[in-house]
Structure formats: structure tokens, C-alpha cells
Amino acid sequence: MNIDKILAISGKPGLYELKLQTRTGFVAESLTDGKKITVGMRSNVSLLSEISMxxxxxxxxxxxxxRAIAVKENEGPALSTKEDNAKLAAYFKEVVPDYDEDRVYASDIKKALNWYNILQSKGLVSKEEPKVENAESIKEQVVEEVKEKKKKTTKKE
Known part of the structure; x- marks a missing residue:
């Protein structure tokens, strides 16, 4: 499962894939509907690979x-987030038996299950060991891609 370029943007529903970086922010594509949006540097953005519970x-x-949900569900969809909080908490307890019930709220569980279901529908979840690069190396890769594209466009002119 490689979620290095998957973003959660505060104030925006769903998950986004980082496409490229611009001077004023970056371009991201929604995983749910495929629409591309520009996100400013002032927006609160989190890489899924940097989030923990x-x-x-x-x-x-x-x-x-x-990965634990993928193993439990055999890479299928997780429990619907529309279930009541007690059922969601019981399900999450099966997946992560030692989660801190005082600091992990029902809204956190719903968000995690919703994100899993989005990734699962796009075929981005698997039972294999996670491959997580750090955020700096991803940023460097994106900057290099932008530089390459700029070189190609300036050569054409």
C-alpha cells in the first residue's frame, strides 16, 4: 500500500492525490470524483503517511x-461509517485492539474508515507491508518533476 502522495485537506471532503507543486501551492486531484483543484500554501493539508492514531x-x-483493516476484510470494504458509534467502536477494537478509547473519538474512527473505503475503491489498499517515504523526499520528487516540465516547455519555445 503506497499512500505517500495521498492528502487530506482541511475543509474539503474526501482524499486527494498530489499531482504537482506550483509557486503558490500545489495541484491535487480528488480520488472520489477526479476533479483537480489548486490548494494554497495556507491551507491545512496532511499527508496520510504522516497521520497516526x-x-x-x-x-x-x-x-x-x-493494512490491519485490509487483512480483516480480505482487501474488501470496511464497515460503513453510517453505523452507530458503538458498532463502529467495536469494529475498530477488533482491528486495533489497543487503541486509546479516551483519545480516539468516534469522529476519528469514522474518518479513518471513510478514508480506507475511498482508498479501497481505488485499489490502493493491500495486505502487504506498507512502504512509506518521508514527506521531504516526496516534496523533492515533485519539485524535480516541475523543473523537468519547465525545461521541456522552455525548449519548445
Missing amino acids: YTYTEEKPLVEIF
Whole structure:
């Protein structure tokens, strides 16, 4: 499962894939409807690979939680987020037995399951070990891609 370029943008529903970086922000494509949007540098954006949830012993990366759900559901869809909070908490307890019930709220569980279902519908979840690069290397890759595109456009002129 490679979610290195998958973003959660505050104030925007769903998940987005990072396409390229611009001077004033970056371009992202929605995983739900495929629309491209520009996001300014002032927007609150999180890479899914950088998000984790509280457990009693440590913080567990979201990638590992998604992998646990994929193993439980045999890479199928997770429980619907429309279920009541008690059922969602019981389901999440099966997936992550040691999650901290005091610090992980029902809204966090719903968001994680919703994100998993979006990724699952796009075929981005698997039972294999997660491959997570750090955010800086991704940023460098995107900057290099933009530089390459600029070189190609200036050579044509």
C-alpha cells in the first residue's frame, strides 16, 4: 500500500492525490470524483503517511491501521461509517485492539474508515507491508518533476 502522495485537506471532503507543486501551492486531484483543484500554501493539508492514531502504548501510523483493516476484510470494504458509534467502536477494537478509547473519538474512527473505503475503491489498499517515504523526499520528487516540465516547455519555445 503506497499512500505517500495521498492528502487530506482541511475543509474539503474526501482524499486527494498530489499531482504537482506550483509557486503558490500545489495541484491535487480528488480520488472520489477526479476533479483537480489548486490548494494554497495556507491551507491545512496532511499527508496520510504522516497521520497516526493513539494507542495505549504508542501512536500507530494510519498506514498500519489500513493494512490491519485490509487483512480483516480480505482487501474488501470496511464497515460503513453510517453505523452507530458503538458498532463502529467495536469494529475498530477488533482491528486495533489497543487503541486509546479516551483519545480516539468516534469522529476519528469514522474518518479513518471513510478514508480506507475511498482508498479501497481505488485499489490502493493491500495486505502487504506498507512502504512509506518521508514527506521531504516526496516534496523533492515533485519539485524535480516541475523543473523537468519547465525545461521541456522552455525548449519548445
